[in-house]
Amino acid sequence: MGLETDHLLAAKEVFNNVCMSKTEILDELPKLTKIERQEIRLRLAELDSEDWLDDEDTLTVHEKALLEARLAAYAKDPDAGSTWDEVEGRIRARLSRQPNG
Helix, strand or coil, X not given: CCHHHHHHXXXXXXXXXXCCCHHHHHXXXXXXXXXXXXXXXXXXXXXXXXXXXXXXXXXXXXXXXXXXXXXXXXXHXXXXXXXXXXXXHHHHHHHHHCCXX
């Protein structure tokens, strides 16, 4: 095939990949790496970020800055925090040290 034909086939493939149905997208998600899925979660959260705010209960500038910093840190290294097992262990240890009454 000629160079022009190769470019047309490549362009058609890109177009077909861009025009995926919701079902096709959902079918492809399990094939993505953990990092790729995290990127998608962050992008979806970004797209929907204003939906969870109540107009009457807006965040302060400080709260927004804190959230942005924590989201950036999480995006940089999603595995930096504690696992649920570690958190649960700390909670159970703390509860077992408290007096019963």
